[in-house]
Every structure is written in structure tokens, then in C-alpha cells.
Amino acid sequence: MKIVVVAPHGDDELYGLGGKILNWIEECHELHVIFVTDNLAWLKWGLRDKSVDLIAAKPFINLDGESMASICLKESQMVVRALGIRLENAHYFKFHDQEASKNIDKGISLAKGIITDADRLVIPSDHN
Numbered sequence: 001m002k003i004v005v006v007a008p009h010g011d012d013e014l015y016g017l018g019g020k021i022l023n024w025i026e027e028c029h030e031l032h033v034i035f036v037t038d039n040l041a042w043l044k045w046g047l048r049d050k051s052v053d054l055i056a057a058k059p060f061i062n063l064d065g066e067s068m069a070s071i072c073l074k075e076s077q078m079v080v081r082a083l084g085i086r087l088e089n090a091h092y093f094k095f096h097d098q099e100a101s102k103n104i105d106k107g108i109s110l111a112k113g114i115i116t117d118a119d120r121l122v123i124p125s126d127h128n
Contacts, residue, residue: 005031007034011075017122032085035094038092041096042072043063
């Protein structure tokens with residue numbers, strides 16, 4: 001079965017779905033993950049909302065958004081490898097967080113080829 005997980009931000013695929021993803025891989029399903037945004041604003045928003053551990057975030061506080069996005073992309077790739085998802089089945093749209101809603105048509109165009117023959121489409125959260 002082909003399963004496509006749509007993660008608005010890198011890490012959304014794990015919240016609430018990490019165990020299920022491991023089950024699907026163990027059951028030999030064809031798993032794809034679409035990472036919609038680049039997490040460019042992750043730290044800025046986390047600091048604003050006080051949802052970031054300041055001690056853990058200290059090395060990243062002075063990074064510009066592009067550097068943060070690059071780190072988040074690399075972390076998503078590491079997660080894909082660690083979970084055992086085939087690298088070619090990880091799809092990165094790289095929309096900036098604050099620009100995703102301006103790229104709906106482009107997102108639909110990019111997603112069509114990935115989800116057209118999917119047996120299951122999973123969106124791990126209804127708050128994004």
C-alpha cells in the first residue's frame with residue numbers, strides 16, 4: 001500500500017504518527033513524506049511563543065532564517081534515514097513558513113504526482 005504523510009513542518013510527521021510510521025515501514029508499505037515548509041521561522045516563532053528551551057536553542061539564537069532553514073532540512077533528512085524511509089520518498093517543497101499559504105497552487109501541482117496513486121493520505125495534525 002502507498003501511504004503519503006503530509007507534514008506542514010519538519011517534525012510534524014513524528015508528532016502522533018512516529019510509531020505508526022514505524023509500523024507501516026515494518027509492514028513493508030511504500031511510505032512517502034511531503035515536507036511542505038522549510039521551518040525558516042521555527043526559532044523566531046518559538047522564542048516569541050516561549051515554546052523553545054532557551055538553553056538548547058542558545059547555539060541557534062543568532063542564526064538568520066536561511067541558516068535555520070538549512071539546519072531544519074538536514075534534520076528532516078536525518079529523521080527520514082533513521083526511520084528507514086527511502087530518501088527518494090521524502091519530498092521537500094521548501095516553502096517559507098510564512099509564505100506557504102501564498103503557494104497553494106504550486107503545492108497542489110507538486111503534490112499531484114506524489115499522491116495520485118496513493119492508497120492513504122495522512123495529515124498528522126489539524127492545527128496546521
